[in-house]
Amino acid sequence: MRLIRIKAVTKKEIIQIRRDPLSLAMAFLLPALLIFIYGYAVTFDVDKITTVIYDMDKSSVSRELIDQVSQSGYFAIVAYLDQHEEIDAYLDKGNAQVAIAIPVDFSKRVRTGRDARIEVIIDGSNSNTATIAQGYINAIAETFPQRILGSGSRITPLIDSRNRVWYNTELKSRNFIIPGLIAVIMAVIIALLTSMTVAREWDRGTMEQLISTPVKPVELVIGKLIPYFIIGFVDTVLSILISVNLFGVPLRGSFTLLLALSSIFLFGGLSLGILISIVARNQTVASQMAMLSSLLPAFLLSGFLFSISNMPGPLQIITYLIPARYFVTILKGIFLKGISIQFLLWEAVLLTIYGIAVFLLAVKKLRKRID
Amino acid sequence: MNSSETNVAIKTQNLRKVFGDNVAVVGLDLEVKKGELFGLVGPDGAGKTTIMRLLTAIMTPTSGDAWIAGHSILNEGEAIKERIGYMSQRFGLYEDLTVMENISFYADLYGVSARERPARFERLLGFSNLTPFKERLAGNLSGGMKQKLGLACALIHTPEILFLDEPTGGVDPVSRRDFWRILYDLLKDQITIFISTAYLDEAERCTRIGLIHRGAILMTDEPSRIKETLGTPMIEISTPDAREAREFVSTLAGVRSVNMYGDRLHIAIEKEDLAGAIMDSLKTKGFSIEGERAIIPSLEDVFIATVKRQEDGTVRG
Structure with a gap:
């Protein structure tokens, strides 16, 4: 050599x-x-999930819930609907990934501490996004009654799990x-x-x-x-x-x-x-x-x-x-x-x-x- | 440093090369002495390039052996490569490097010492007339200059034996003459030159030639003797109007057959001295002739010419 x-x-x-x-x-x-x-x-981060809202209750409580959803930063509300049938069109065309319908008796049930329900429809064709969107909404829904009723509420989670993520603390997929x-x-x-x-x-x-x-x-x-x-x-x-x-x-x-x-x-x-x-x-x-x-x-x-x-x-x-x-x-x-x-x-x-x-x-x- | 004791530069023994079903070289036995200018002469496809590659140890033979400057091509290839210069048929230098960069590159590969370089560079650039083009990209040189650059690179380490594979194909007549002048100068320095060609004028300039056809050497002798045995004299002309020229030439007296290869015509003639007359009539008729050379007829050419003669009834049985 x-x-x-x-x-x-x-x-x-x-x-x-x-x-x-x-x-x-x-x-x-x-x-x-x-x-x-x-x-x-x-990027695998899910934010700005397109969302439509069908609010039948039209009360201060339901508005509070909508505010929670939109302020979370994960959802972008693209339309407020007047009829339940419109939801199908939004989801079918892909104009929305999530639809939230709030029933007429929503505020009444929340105030009386009864079991309040909302209807959430998620486009599952992108399962990853769907799972994450579901998680976000559940998180909002679980803490919602406490926010409305104050700390005296009887709804307390049985297990207080506090997860801590290491290395990529903000779970930014980009990192x-x-x-x-x-x-x-x-x-x-x-x-x-x-x-x-x-x-x-x-x-x-x-x-x-x-x-x-x-x-x-x-x-x-x-x-x-x-x-x-x-x-x-x-x-x-x-x-x-x-x-x-x-x-x-x-x-x-x-x-x-x-x-x-x-x-x-x-x-x-x-x-x-x-x-x-x-x-x-x-x-x-x-x-x-x-x-x-x-x-x-x-x-x-x-x-x-x-x-x-x-x-x-x-x-x-x-x-x-x-x-x-x-x-x-x-x-x-x-x-x-x-x-x-x-x-x-x-x-x-x-x-x-x-x-x-x-x-x-x-x-x-x-x-x-x-x- | 003379590696072989005898005065034999190249010796082959039953050298054979087979590609699939095609026998490219058929049991070659050949001996070239030191200081000879040996010509491997034959038509295209006769196996000239394969023999060149075998002898320069860049191709492995199917069987047989050859000794170059005393070293076997089978297991001493690298020793051979130190002692030979080779110019492949296709231009093998870097077109995106300048003349000087190409020469320096090969000087480095052959380990030419820094002390020897200036004198060698000057001599090689001088004899090849490349000095004014030192900084020009090799790709921008004319065909003739490319060949001379190839020769300069092959000579940078003063090899004992020089292998040149059809070095003057596509080169203009003036450059061709220069090229041969350089080769004759090299012979004076006792370099052995092994050259292949399909052209008769070049064959005539060799000290000895081997006539090759279909991978076999038919005979080796002095050029004048071989020329006699070729029988059918043949010339090659280049013209842009090859088609019309063929029509015209075939009507001329003394023409046995005409074959067209692109813009070239191979004309078989009855006697060698008819060539001048044929050229004259072509020019009078207004054809522009770009080149004219006597070539080695292939057996196909000879065959076609013979058939033509029989059809014309000009030849007995």
Whole structure:
């Protein structure tokens, strides 16, 4: 292995990247843009649930209830109805997700301490939203009599459960999603970046000339990895900065540790891209393979969207082979829990083993022969 | 540093390459001495490129072996690559790199020392007349200049043997002449040159040629001797009005057959010295002729010409 050859390959790659403005823009802007777009779009928080009200009681008590609903911030009242039949139209057309009907005797029953009922109809086609909306309304309904009648009311809950949520105290899904999102986006970007490098040389006919020289496969692979590692590193820093400064995701742990562990992940992901490029020998095939092999596992099996502990057993075993899984754990751990290296040692070691294995496989597969 | 004790540069032994059902190289036995300019001569698809790739150790043979500067292509490929220069048929340099960046890249790969560089760069850029274009992107060079840049990169480490796969295809006549002048200069430095070509004029310039057809060497000899055995002289002309030119040429006396390949015509003629007359009549008729060269007829060409002769009744049994 000779340093001068690695340097030559790296220098050549950098010149080529610099002279290709489109791929340069893709390399530096795309990850930031994706974090930006998805950071805004992907949120599981349910608020501003469209709601219609059919108030038959029309009393100060029923108005008080409506105020409670609208002031909670979770519901946006879009219309007040005069007939029960109108509810169907609103829900059918999707103009409202929730309808609340208050019966004529509502205020009377509340005042006399009798069992007061309201009718709540929820569009269950989005079960997630429906469940959450139901929870909110129940919470409002349960405490409502106390508010009206004062503390002397006889309605007291049997169990006073006070839940406390750790790490993401406000349960903002954005805080939870964005660290995972960084893992998914970086996994895809870095695999795509390097998936072109060797395939392009075959497509353009430069590979035949290259393999007739004494350059060694390991020199070629390292030389090609270095420039893309720099790009991937800059992308990671950018993604973290956007998450913290634009979306206000708290970074509770060490920034340096986060970058160090990200670098290990980058090494493995970039090596995978090169391996794909070497095997595919064709730019179109290579980019599709890179997309598929990085996006799907990172999206579905990394614990980013679906909790790994809820997956069927065999699928859980497969997730151990997905490097994004460890990176998601690292990102969430450092961002939200602020944990240090001793809690992430297992992830760091596995990512290192994965990176070295893929790198060695790439070097082995890069044969200096045409057939 | 001479690795082989004999004066043999290239030696092959029953070298064979098969792609699926297609036998590309049929048991090749060949020996090229040091300092020779050996031409592998044959029509398109004869197996010239496959042989080049086998000898430069970038393709594995199905069976047999070859020794380049004393090293086997089977297991000493990397030692061979230190000692040879290779120019592939398709332009293999980086079009988005400048002339100088390409040369420096290959100098780095071959480990040319910093001390030797200035003198070598100057010499290579000088003989190839590329000095004024040092900063130009390789993709913006003309066909002839690209070939010279390819040659400069292949020579950066002063190889013992130079492999050139159809280096002058699509290159204008003046650049072609320059290119061959450079090759002759290299011979003076005792470099062995192994070149492949489909053109007769280039075959004639080699010290020895091997005539190849369908993956087999039919004979190796001096160019003049082989030319005699080819029988049917054939010329290739390039013209934008190939279709009309074909109609016209086939009516001329002494023309045995005409085949059209895109904007090129392959004209089989009865005697070599008829070429001048045919060209003259084409020009008088107003056809613009962009290039004219004598070529190696393929067996197909010879076959077509023979059939044509029989149909015309101009040939006995």
